[in-house]
Amino acid sequence: MTDPRTDLVNAAKYFHQRGWMLGTAGNLSARLEDGSFWITASGKSKGELTENDFIHQLPNGTFEKPRPDLKPSAETSIHEAVYAIFPEARACYHVHSIEANLVSNFTHAAILPLPPLEMIKGFGIWEANPKVGMPLFANHLDVPMIGQAIRDRFTQELPPIPALLIRNHGVTVWGKSPEDARNKIELAEYIFRYMVQAKHLGLCSD
Numbered sequence: 001m002t003d004p005r006t007d008l009v010n011a012a013k014y015f016h017q018r019g020w021m022l023g024t025a026g027n028l029s030a031r032l033e034d035g036s037f038w039i040t041a042s043g044k045s046k047g048e049l050t051e052n053d054f055i056h057q058l059p060n061g062t063f064e065k066p067r068p069d070l071k072p073s074a075e076t077s078i079h080e081a082v083y084a085i086f087p088e089a090r091a092c093y094h095v096h097s098i099e100a101n102l103v104s105n106f107t108h109a110a111i112l113p114l115p116p117l118e119m120i121k122g123f124g125i126w127e128a129n130p131k132v133g134m135p136l137f138a139n140h141l142d143v144p145m146i147g148q149a150i151r152d153r154f155t156q157e158l159p160p161i162p163a164l165l166i167r168n169h170g171v172t173v174w175g176k177s178p179e180d181a182r183n184k185i186e187l188a189e190y191i192f193r194y195m196v197q198a199k200h201l202g203l204c205s206d
């Protein structure tokens, strides 16, 4: 993959327009063939990113930054966990939406049952009436605790879909390319929107 920063800038602009990356919310990364990855710098307005608002994190954990004032995303440990567990992942996207936060409270369990919509096929589940859930994680102020929880859980058992939800925080997805990760964010947010509306209408959503 060549320098993916333009893809990340465009994705952030699009997610910002959809209301999923408002203010400084969310972070995006893309991994290169050498195992290093570009990730959004912390605290940047995600609707106004430029190619100079990214940190280049090297495989040995050190990073390079185009300007001394930049810091890596506060949630870099989540991206590191995803890349460590899923060797095929080349992009990891995390956004904050109202619907993601609402549905994260639909259960106290560690897995959120998803409705058996046709859209589930976009997560690679080619089944009629799929019964699939999205792994749910507790939010922590200490973000590396979330990264560690992801590593612990997914090392024990791989998730059924390339997505996870952090309660009252937002969704994280990963894909084989920036385009694939963007599609998966759109899928997840479509499903969350459906679940919120189904609950509002009194329909059973799972």
Ligand SMILES: CSCCC(=O)C(=O)COP(=O)(O)O
Binding pocket: 023, 024, 025, 026, 027, 040, 041, 042, 043, 044, 072, 073, 074, 075, 094
């Ligand atoms: C208002 S966003 C709070 C932090 C967060 O959850 C996030 O996604 C953005 O953090 P970053 O350090 O990547 O800007």
Ligand SMILES: [Zn+2]
Binding pocket: 025, 026, 027, 075, 094, 095, 096, 169, 170
């Ligand atoms: Zn976040």
